[in-house]
Amino acid sequence: MAEVVENVVTTEEVEKAVNANSSPRPEKPRFEKVKARDGKGLKTQFRKVLVPAHRYTPLKSQWTEIYKPLVENLKLQVRMNLKSRCVEMKVSPHTEDPEAIQKGADFVKAFILGFEIRDSLALLRIDDLFIESFEIHDVKVLHGDHLSRAIGRLAGKDGKTKFTIENATKTRIVLADTKVHILGSYQNTRLARNAICSLILGAPPGKIYNKLKVVASRMNERF
Template identity: 60%
Template structure:
């Protein structure tokens, strides 16, 4: 059986920790992911009840126009030269999409009923706040999101697709909507076999049990401490949160898969959380 030395460097375990997690340290209900990450959001992130569209800053070139003294090629006419100057650099075209561009998100059978029940909560922010078009294709069983005909920017379109995809993977609507409101959240997916491919049969079930814990307390503690959300779907694990928080949650889950004691992982996360609070 492989040892857990691979993850000891990233997540060192402390000795002398209690074997069980105290019930007082486990919150009964977690706040929304949006509320937890508002304090760590960048200055440009949205705050309050209303939505504010955030545009990413790009490096601006120097505002110096150089006079072109080179002679144009003989094969180029004045019309083609004017078209090239008006079109601008090629990099600007690559950042834009096509008018009416769309995204498709496939919906498995077991998520069809939750999607139908929460359709109003998904439909409202995409249509009213982002100004996109959305529909559910009954024949193809997929959610189709499209940009308006007069818009080429695909930033909001990708945010809406990530929001719907997060809900389809099993996250709550209130947590998945943070992907629209905040720009520094990411979604990561990995499998238990990616961490330890030698696990088979009942050992995989035990690894899943260590991640969830009794009545889901271990997973709840990891989510509350790292300000992330975790969904365990069979052998796949989906984690939603900020980049640094994703790293802490991923290391904790990997240590549990490798056979670490949940109380030791919890104690290490608590120490890391206190260090982060001191830095802030």
């Protein structure tokens, strides 16, 4: 019978063979900062924001305060189209932030919805802010005096209820007829929306105040 010869390969020999066959790792690529106009063959980005009739006068009176952050901070080209009554924005050769055009559109939309300029400017500085809008009819179908009373509960005497919700949840709220607009982070907006929905459904303001005090204390402990 023929003898069987066993070939034993050591670990060192395996490592040498692997190192001999393997090529050195390539260096990590370094990408330069992408500018707004350095897209892959994309056309110039453009945004239009329609201005309703009831917001045309406030926009006209505060146009300078709206125009400056868009041009000086975001480096956008901005104009007011009087024929179509739209605020038009376009990326310029000096625009560096790829998201500048969207931030500018969100800023103008916030002002058009009724938020003050100093509150709308937060959308340019903070990335995790957004606006949530809904109608009172989405929560509960109300008509006539019942709808008026629901709107009154949301505002409160001299705006006390609305200010309490804003301060407790660190949000900003606009009541525009039957529409409600909330500006804030996702979690804070959800807390404000829950409080507003409870008031629409008929919860007494005192009960909402107590819940908001607990929410405010927890948020202060967390941050």
